Amino acid sequence: MSALREWIDRRFPLMEFIEKHITKYPTPKNLNLWWNFGSLAGVFLMVQIITGIWLTMYYKPDTKLAFDSIQHIMRDVNYGWLIRYLHAIGPTGFFFAVYMHMARALYYGSYKSPRELIWWIGLAIYLSLMAQTFMGYLLPWGQMSYWGATVITDLFSAIPFVGSDLVVWLRGDFAVGDPTLGRFFSLHTTLMPIGIIGGLVAMHLTALHRVGSNNPAGIELDKKGPAAIPFAPYYITKDLLFISLILTLYLYVVFFQPDIFLEPINSEPANSLVTPIDIVPEWYFLPFYAILRSIPQKLGGVVAMFAAIFILAFLPYLDRSPVRSSRYRPVKKVLTWLFFLNILILGYLGMQPPGTMLLIGRAATSYYFIYFILLPLIPAFEKVKPLPREEEI
């Protein structure tokens, strides 16, 4: 074994890489469960890519064949139902992991210097993930696939002057149809997973390994000091335990409750002449859908929805406190928990029929943005708690 290792090492820096990034990679010893969600997101990315490769072997990207090819996968292909359910329910696990991962960064101030680039690359991953899921949702060519794609592409028609031309350009036709299915299939299976999502994750981790992880105390730790432990075996074991627990839950849903995260109307083939009564997005888009609907003017709604995502990019500059972790920031701590609660409220409102609870929707949308307005003002009056020293964590 060691002869093989030496043979490879003389030709390729494999051991050097493993030592630098795994067995000798210094990590803070106080990382809590919130630091497990990054690896969990990586596992879901792998699950989606592997099951996606298998689905592509049988799926037919043609409006006349797509719906039936999914039925064929579910009924005739050996274990096709398993591969399809794993792939269709995977995004629920993936978005759960990514939202927890982002909430952790928000709470512990991980977006602050010197980790701005990790945060921005993360946001690019998040945007690509949303686009990737949206395009994948069209592929089964069910009723919700068709009408979801119609509604979302139609949002671009709100852009002044170029809007309606842009919608035709995006769809490749006047309505969602064969050209739309073809381009969504191509992007969903090639450029997005490998190039954008895969490439961005590699950049995300490269940036992370340049500066090292933040930690719950939010203080910068010496990589050779008493608070540093190697990633392997400590965090590999912790990550694996956590990943096994979440994968157990995921497999429970896949095997016993696959329908809870799938839309029943999508079991009917797409029909451009029958609009479903309610067109509701998947749970992970609901808060943004609620923001879109809380503004009574189409362009205003679209701008607010995109602003809600892009404002996250300004966090490293909006939050001006020298203290990272909310543990030691009583005001930011309360406002951030309210922000999380507010997102849950927006998600709930996104599920309601249009026109209901409008006032609550507007209040929740306002708080979403008020949070970012308050952030730069907090340090002026917040009394931060004393930070621990490196030896105390």
Ligand code: HEM
């Ligand atoms: C495919 C999706 C993603 C994968 C596989 C991924 C992977 C990881 C991993 C493995 C870590 C180190 C462990 C950890 O801190 O949990 C990490 C750290 C980080 N990620 Fe992600 N990530 C993803 C998406 C995102 C998104 C969407 C954001 C934010 C918009 C983000 C922001 C961060 C930040 C700020 C850190 C540093 C955290 C710290 O050191 O405290 N990531 N990521």
